Amino acid sequence: MARSKKSAPPARWKKLGTRPLAETRVFTLNAERWRHPGRGTEREFAVLDAPDWVNVLALTPEGALVLVRQFRFGTGDFSLEIPGGMVDRGEKPLVAGGRELLEETGFAGARARVLGTVSGNPAILNNRCHFVLVEDAVRTAATAWDHDEEIEIVTAPVAKVLAWARAGRIVHPLVLNALFLFEPRWAEIQRRPSRRRKA
Amino acid sequence: MARSKKSAPPARWKKLGTRPLAETRVFTLNAERWRHPGRGTEREFAVLDAPDWVNVLALTPEGALVLVRQFRFGTGDFSLEIPGGMVDRGEKPLVAGGRELLEETGFAGARARVLGTVSGNPAILNNRCHFVLVEDAVRTAATAWDHDEEIEIVTAPVAKVLAWARAGRIVHPLVLNALFLFEPRWAEIQRRPSRRRKA
Numbered sequence A, B: 001m002a003r004s005k006k007s008a009p010p011a012r013w014k015k016l017g018t019r020p021l022a023e024t025r026v027f028t029l030n031a032e033r034w035r036h037p038g039r040g041t042e043r044e045f046a047v048l049d050a051p052d053w054v055n056v057l058a059l060t061p062e063g064a065l066v067l068v069r070q071f072r073f074g075t076g077d078f079s080l081e082i083p084g085g086m087v088d089r090g091e092k093p094l095v096a097g098g099r100e101l102l103e104e105t106g107f108a109g110a111r112a113r114v115l116g117t118v119s120g121n122p123a124i125l126n127n128r129c130h131f132v133l134v135e136d137a138v139r140t141a142a143t144a145w146d147h148d149e150e151i152e153i154v155t156a157p158v159a160k161v162l163a164w165a166r167a168g169r170i171v172h173p174l175v176l177n178a179l180f181l182f183e184p185r186w187a188e189i190q191r192r193p194s195r196r197r198k199a
Helices: A093-105 A158-166 A173-191 A193-198 B093-105 B158-166 B173-191 B193-198
Strands: A014-023 A028-035 A042-049 A053-058 A064-072 A077-081 A084-086 A107-119 A128-139 A152-157 B014-023 B028-035 B042-049 B053-058 B064-072 B077-081 B084-086 B107-119 B128-139 B152-157
Touching: A014 A042, A014 B014, A053 A064, A053 A093, A053 A107, A053 A173, A064 A093, A064 A158, A084 A093, A093 A107, A093 A128, A107 A173, A107 B173, A128 A173, A152 A158, A158 A173, A158 B173, A173 B107, A173 B158, A173 B173, B014 B042, B053 B064, B053 B093, B053 B107, B053 B173, B064 B093, B064 B158, B084 B093, B093 B107, B093 B128, B107 B173, B128 B173, B152 B158, B158 B173
Parallel strands: A053 A128, B053 B128
Antiparallel strands: A014 A028, A028 A042, A053 A084, A064 A077, A064 A152, A107 A128, B014 B028, B028 B042, B053 B084, B064 B077, B064 B152, B107 B128
C-alpha cells in the first residue's frame, strides 16, 4: 500500500452525545455530536441507528439462486433481490438468514454459513449487513409474509443472476455485495467432485 | 426465469403524499403515504430524500487504484474507500466524478465513463449512485477538501484491492459495488495490446 507523502492519517473523532431527531419503524435518525481531537472543533452529523440486516444466497440443488421481486418505497419501483430482512435483537445472523429465507420464500436448506459482513453505509448508518449462504435450498413450507410484504419468488441459474447484476437489472447495493462475495465461492462449489459427476 | 406457481406478481403502490420529518445536511427524512391498489390499505413508509452520489475508480498508469481512508461517523471508525461524494444539482455524474476525484485526492485522468448505476438502497433511499471509471489517473493538483474532510490518500494494485474487498477490509457497500462492476473491465484492460507490451 503506497501512502502519498503529503497525505497525513485522518484523526479518530470522539463522540460526545446523541440527540434523536425522528423515529421510524426501521431506524431512528439521530444527530450525533463529535469532536475532532486535534482541531478541537465540534460538529453534528446525521446517523441512522438501525438493527443489523441479513441477506441470503439460497442455492438450489440445480444451481439456481432463489430471488424475490417486490415493490420498494425508496425507489418507488419493483426491485429484484435476494431474500433478507432485519436481524432480531439477540438473534444470530445465521438464524436470522434462515428465518427470513423461510418466511419470505418457504425455502430452507443446509450448510448455512456467513460469507461476509459489510456496513449498511459507513457514512450514515451504524448497522451492518451479513450475507448468509445456504445450499441445497428447497421449498419446504408456505410463505409467512410480514404485514405489507408481497413477494414474487423467482429462481434463476447463478450465471444468469450474475449477468443481470452486472447489466444493471439488480440495483440493490447489498444484494450486489452478496453476489460479489459469492462469485468465487460459486466457482469452488462447481469444482466439487459431487457436482462434476452430476454435470 | 422460473416463477413459482404460487407466487403472484406484487402490486405497484401509489404514492399519496410526503411529509418531512427531519432535515440534515446530507438528506431529508420523509414519511411517505402510499396506497396498495388492490387492498386499498394506506401506509406510511420512511424514505430518505438525498441527492445522487458518485464513486470513482481512478486507475493509475501502473495499474493501481486511488483509495481514500477517512473517519466515518455512521460506523464511528475508519473506512477504506474510493473517492466519491454528492452529485451537485444539474451536474452530470461524469463531471461530478472528476470533480470529487480532484477535490479529494488531487488526481485527474482520461477516458472517464460511467460503469454502472445502482440505487442508494431501494428500501429507504430515493437516490442513485453512479460509478465512474477514470484511466491514466495521475496527481495533478493539491487537494481541496470540504469542511470536516480529512483524507489519507492510498494507491494499491487492483488485484490487492479486490482481495481486500473480498476479505472484509473494505466495508462500504457502494465501494464494493464499484469493484464488482470494475472487475470484468479490469480483465479487458489487462488484455489490451498496449498493456501486454508493457508487461
